[in-house]
Amino acid sequence: MSDLDLPVPSIPTARDAVRALRSSQIREVANAGFGVEDVLPFWFGESDRVTPAFIRDAASTALAAGATFYTHNLGIAPLRAALAGYVGGLHGATSLDHVAVTSAGVNALMLAAQLVVGAGDRVVAVTPLWPNLVEIPKILGAHVETIALGYGERGWQLDVEQLLAALTPDTRMLMINSPNNPTGWVMSRDDQRTVLDHCRRHGIWIVADEVYERLYYADADTTGAPARTAPSFLDLAGRDERVICVNSFSKAWLMTGWRLGWIVAPTALMEDLAKLVEYNTSCAPSFVQQAGIAAVQQGERFTQELVLDLKASRDHLVRALSTVPGVDVKAPPGAMYLFFAMPGASHSLELCKALVREVGLGVAPGSAFGPQGEGFVRWCYACDTARLDAGVERLKRFLGRPGAA
């Protein structure tokens, strides 16, 4: 048989579940901006400031001392102990046996999903939502049902009865992100209690993405002092219940590029979690974990100041956008984004591409966060106010251009 007789190989492709994943619409907008000079980017969820020096110094010191080896799958014991103390201080007693270090929040979400869902499982998620939470279970072959927050006079609100109705006894997992990206919505303690009780009754896992828990702008209940953290499922649930809490160093200590996060989960899961870490990443980088200890142990003042700065930026941008005709914007209680309606946003992807092409303004389309986000755009306000003002000027220029609606 000659080569010419061999069957023509089909085009190599990934699994159907992977090919069906949504690609990032934020990236699509960024691509539309290629070649445009002087773009003001507010589309990604990170600050324009570098990680504080005391954390960078801790990493340099660790590197110089030779922290370049593999570590335990679940993280180095001093970091797990530091995290247990930190989580305990915010949410009540937590032991090292309930804490695992991960390669940032997104890896923690993947690990959490791999722990509890498989092909054909039913997963419920509350949207609009950072797409990773919806797409990750789909990689595992799960079926994701979404429940939409409603938008009204009081901003984004959850209809908790609607969520309970979706949490049928055959549901395997609820994925919930509060404070929420993109809306800034924060789940109330009462709603958390109601949902936790319901999930307890039906044996449904709760995967709580609390990476923005420290970016919370409400006062504490009684004293009027700023609250240190948003309400957390960890405040209500025992550590050995079916609750997996995902967190990250990215937001509270400006460590997005370091890829460090953690999971709080029942001790009974830890042995299996260690296996999954082994087969995903084996461990988080050693010197990065050392830097994480510095963040947790010395970073409290930094985080509290960061929150005050972010709150001021949020209020500044809300005021500035409120002067733009047709913009409907409210100050949300958490995270680092404004998610607002504006003229043209009913086709938000096209609008955001036009904004970047025509005036160099980079914001994220609401549709990137699920169909329920259509009609809105997301603007990350974690930057100085002069840059926010420059962005608002560009928005006004765009809306005032000849032929604009």
Ligand SMILES: Cc1ncc(COP(=O)(O)O)c(C=O)c1O
């Ligand atoms: C809701 C939410 N969860 C998790 C993450 C993951 O962050 P990282 O992987 O940087 O820890 C992000 C990042 O923007 C996010 O918005």
